[in-house]
Each structure stands twice: as structure tokens, then as C-alpha cells.
Amino acid sequence: MARGDWHRYDAKTAAEDCLDLDVNYLNRTGVLIDGMVGSLWWTSSATGERRGTVGYRTTGDLFTLSYARNGEPVTLPVRLLYTTPHYGGRRPWFRCPLIVAGVPCERRVGKLYLRSKLFGCRHCHDLTYRSVQEAHADERAFAGCGLDPRGAKWLREDARFMEALKRKKRHRAERAQGNARRAAERRRRSRRSPVTLAPDS
Known part of the structure; x- marks a missing residue:
């Protein structure tokens, strides 16, 4: 379980302004298959420049991220879980890996957002939407x-x-x-x- 500094901001940041991981997209592209290892990156739609890169390793129901933040290496294990929709198949979810005020979040979420140092859910990072x-x-x-x-x-x-x-x-x-x-x-x-x-x- 990852630990790190966490605090609220007076002016909330929009989720759209953060780098995010979409579990459904990762599942569709085969990233969540057991044994997969690789890199993910984000590019600016305006300039085409790369905004960030993370390495990943999928081991069973554990999705481990490796990246650097402000020159400091970060390794962040994220738990995966799956539910069965009424129409069949399996739907993947992230377990939010953040610990807030000593309490593990563990929310079941479809997206994790990078703010400050760690990826976490919108609630832990106190994010809002631009709308x-x-x-x-x-x-x-x-x-x-x-x-x-x-x-x-x-x-x-x-x-x-x-x-x-x-x-x-x-x-x-x-x-x-x-x-x-x-x-x-x-x-x-x-x-x-x-x-x-x-x-x-």
C-alpha cells in the first residue's frame, strides 16, 4: 500500500488537468493481462509533446507503476478487482492505493489521477470537474x-x-x-x- 503526503487545496484542481489512468482503456489494450510489462505515456493534444511516462508490470491482480516525480523514483502497487456485469464478461476496477489521515481509501474506481507524487482517486485528491x-x-x-x-x-x-x-x-x-x-x-x-x-x- 502506497503512502505519501496528502493535503487539500483551497482552489480545487480539475480532473481534466491531471494525468490519469483509465482501467477500461488499459483492459481493452491488453495492458492488464497477467505478465504484461511496458510503458505508458501521455502527450499534449495541443503540441504533441510528451507530458509524462510511467512503467508498469501486471502480476495477477496487482498493477505496479514505476515512475519518477521531481527526480525521485516512485513505485506504486495498485490492486485490481473484477466484477461481473449482468450482460456477462468481467469489468475491471482499480482499488485506490492512497492512505488519507492514516485510513486506506480502497475505493473501487475506474480512473486514477496523478497529483503531486502519487496516483489516487478523485476523492482523495479532492479534484473537481471543469464543468x-x-x-x-x-x-x-x-x-x-x-x-x-x-x-x-x-x-x-x-x-x-x-x-x-x-x-x-x-x-x-x-x-x-x-x-x-x-x-x-x-x-x-x-x-x-x-x-x-x-x-x-
Whole structure:
């Protein structure tokens, strides 16, 4: 079980800003097969530069990570467990390896996030989602104008409805244009002179 410093931050970090390990992706790509050894890396979608690299070894239900953080080597064993969905097969999960205030977390999670030194679940790292941050920003803006912050939720819902309505109208317009083009093509073909077959001599 990994141990390390852990503390909360006043301004929460978004999960999208952290390097993460997705257990379902690793399972699909064969990384979780017993005996697999290799490396995982992350690249920036904006620049294509490599953001981080970790080595891994899968031994039964133990997924061990090896990497360096601020020049310090880290070895982090992560337990794997599997459940059986109603539709069959096996679904993999991580057990969060962090210990918070002396208590092992051991939450069953689909993703682990790297913050500070160790990979852990979103709850242990006190992460939020960017969409939640944006929602809170709207509420603070409403409150700053002397308005009911709950109005921000209504505004977002109304904006989503209007956007969905615009998409529906665009889809209808594109479908109508396609129907018109096909009808014009049929009319054009019907105006062509029929082909006359000459009788055999």
C-alpha cells in the first residue's frame, strides 16, 4: 500500500488537468493481462509533446507503476478487482492505493489521477470537474450582481435547450435541402430523351 503526503487545496484542481489512468482503456489494450510489462505515456493534444511516462508490470491482480516525480523514483502497487456485469464478461476496477489521515481509501474506481507524487482517486485528491467549476463561476457572477445564484442553473438549462433546438433546426434544413436536390435530380433525369432501340436487321 502506497503512502505519501496528502493535503487539500483551497482552489480545487480539475480532473481534466491531471494525468490519469483509465482501467477500461488499459483492459481493452491488453495492458492488464497477467505478465504484461511496458510503458505508458501521455502527450499534449495541443503540441504533441510528451507530458509524462510511467512503467508498469501486471502480476495477477496487482498493477505496479514505476515512475519518477521531481527526480525521485516512485513505485506504486495498485490492486485490481473484477466484477461481473449482468450482460456477462468481467469489468475491471482499480482499488485506490492512497492512505488519507492514516485510513486506506480502497475505493473501487475506474480512473486514477496523478497529483503531486502519487496516483489516487478523485476523492482523495479532492479534484473537481471543469464543468462544475464553470457552473460555480456562473453562480458567483449571478450573486455578484445581486441575483439569485439559482438563476445560473436555469440560464444554463435554457441555453442547452436553445442549442439543442438550433441543432434540430439545422438538421431539418439540411434534410430538406437534400430532399430538394434529389427531387431536382429525378426531374432532370425524367426530361432526358428516351433511348430508342433499333430493330434487328
